[in-house]
Amino acid sequence: MQHHDDPWRWLEQIDTDESRAWVAARNAATEAELEADPRFAPLRERLKGILDSSDKIPYVGVHGGYCYNFWRDANHVRGIWRRTTLAEYRKPAPNWDTVLDLDALARDENENWVWAGVSWLEPDATRCLRCLILLSRGGGDAKVVREFDLALPGFVADGFTLPEAKSDVSWIDRDTLFVGTDFGPGSLSESGYPRIVKEWKRGTPLAAATTVYEAAPGDMAASGYQDNSPGWERAFVLRQIDFYTSELFWRRGDGLQRIDKPIDASAFALRDQLVIELRSDWTVDGVTYLQGALLATGFDAFVAGSRAFEVLFAPTPSTSLDGVAATRSRLLLTVLDNVKNRIVELRHEDGGWIRREVAVPGIGSLGVSALDSDHSDDYFLTVTDFLHPTTLYLMHAGRDDREPLKAMPAFFEAEPYDVSQHTATSGDGTLVPYFVVTRRGASAGASNPTLLYGYGGFEVSLKPFYSGMTGAAWLEQGGTYVLANIRGGGEFGPRWHQAALRQHRQRAFDDFIAVGQDLIARGVTTPQQLGIMGGSNGGLLVGAALTQRPDLFGAVVCQVPLLDMRRYHLLLAGASWMGEYGDPDDADDWAYLARYSPYHNVRPGERYPPVLFTTSTRDDRVHPAHARKMAARMLDQGHDVLYWENTEGGHAGAADNAQTARMVALTYTFLLRQLGAHPVQDASRLANSASQVGSIST
Secondary structure, eight states, rough: OOOOOOOOGGGSSSTTTHHHHHHHHHHHHHHHTTTTSSHHHHHHHHHHHHHHOSSSSOOEEEEEEEEEEEEEETEEEEEHHHHHHHHHHHHOOOOOEEEEEHHHHHHHHHEEEEEEEEEEEEOSHHHHHHEEEEEEETTOOEEEEEEEEEETEOTTTTTEEEEEEEHHHHHHHTTTTEEEEETTTTBBBBTBBBEEEEETTTSSSSGGEEEEEEEEESEEEEEEEOOOOOOOOEEEEEEEOOOOEEEEEETTTTTTEEEOOOOOOOEEEEETTEEOOSSSSSEEEEEEEEEOOOOOOOOHHHHTTOOOOOEEOOEEEETEEEEEEEEEEEEEEEEEESOOEEEEEEEEETTTEEEEOOOOSSSSSEEEESSSSOOOEEEEEEOOOOOOOOOOEEETOOOOOEEEEEEEESSSSOOOTTEEEEEOOOTTTTTEEEEEEETTOOOOOOOOEEEOOOOOTOOOOOOOOOOOOHHHHHHGGGGGEEEEEOTBBSSHHHHHHTTTGGGGHHHHHHEEEEEEHHHHTTSOOGGGGGGEEEEEEHHHHHHHHHOOOOOOOEEEEEEEEOOOOTTGGSSSSGGHHHHHHHHSSHHHHHHHHHOHHHHHHOOOTTTOOOOEEETTOSSSSSSHHHHHHHHHHHHHTOEEEEEEEEEEEEEGGSSSSSHHHHHHHHHHHHHHHHOOOOOSSSSHHHHHHHGGGEEEEE
């Protein structure tokens, strides 16, 4: 198939003089307009105070008996990696030991390092001496890998290291890694991810690593990992065909034995059990297990041919499985029930599973993470919603008592606001839930400035969350905030996601539009004061809503978006998303993609609401050309467009707190200007309160 004529194709070149000049000119125009607004500077300072505050919760992972935390504030712009004991962590002001100062490392090495995580070697409960530290230049997905000795602490001379790539590494033992990286021509998938898994021995060159598995050239990725649960040590290789289909192999000696699960199901070993989560109905031995169910069976029995399962979770029309966590003796299921969480605890005893509901707060969102799944039944519980600051508890499997560990301070006054849940009727009659956060007593027909946020893809669930950023930048400015649970997400399990997959994508857009229409019909807002915002796949969502119903919205914020659905699969990681959207080179797929691709459906002469596009030069997941080309085309057609591209930050759009504060302040200044929001308090209070608040995500 021939590509459509694309006069803005040159903007796909990230760093040419021409493309950099275009970005610089657009950034200058946007900054001149928005940063001159008297609301911008105090809002940016307020948001930076939130992000830099010492009162934010220092979330930790427990490894080798220590609680590890990565921390950024005004004094640690790039951040420090630090640790303390659990006994210290229980204190209001723990005594932390710095393990790695990223600001100092970046300074010493003259590199723009951004923290990208850790891969752990955990030999037992008391010793955890080695790890692999992942560092990104500027915040992209590509990472440098370096071995680190926690006993020093410091990097290991002549240790395991990998140059910058989208690598996948994990420990087999102290002297051996599974490694997938850029081994040279043909070693990466079309999406840029490793498709070859090798075993790499300490002291040998990477070129001498032995191949364990090689995925097909058209696959998304391949990886290896070691399960070191005491007494149940096993190695596995995962062939990720696309986002939703995979094969799992058990490595036995030098051979691989395929785990005979459905190709679109996920599976993992849990000591003597095999646990399988279904994305489609599965009929085996005359029994049908439902899409969205979680099953368990004996690992050895399954490998030997048995197909006798116990159903650990069975979905209903209103419930889905939101998460699974394992402690030493329990399995903890986080269930989503009409977009509200509850927790079920399971223990395997005498050949069967015993379940109980855990007594937890019945509001908002719950998150569970085990402290040490091999040696402890302790776990962390986070509780959050739109108006109550997030609280972190320590809990113990088998009990309901909660020990409060940390809590966010209140970043905005919650008392004036109410949260309600409603449903809109989509074009095909489907009921679509959404949450509304608004000032108590706001009267219908009062023309409330309203921000509607959505995502609608990749089985991602949007749940209530506490955000000082949203509170400070929008609610306190008189705005109403709306979170839409449209199809394409995971709020009601795989069926909710698959209902808007590939040729059915329009349903997600219809759902989002239906929520907007419902807000207007109920008198919450008017089209002139209804703004929409979304990022990544959500950027595609608001791009489609913009081009399909420009009359319905007063402003659009489109962040790190997909917009050119003709070429998305040729840009960076785009090929890995064809399971979600389809293949533009297939005539049948392009027929439906062309109907909604925002880049191909924006028209001269149409009256569109003002749009702000934001992205990052260093985003190596969703190419910045999507936003660049869409902005260029709309500007060429005479539409009202602002564009801002951060030079760092990867797919998150910002690499440190100052960049995040600036980006968010630009975004909300744009919305405040376009939608006519008026602050609840004056600007002097907004500026003075910057030192009194803590950090939360945007």
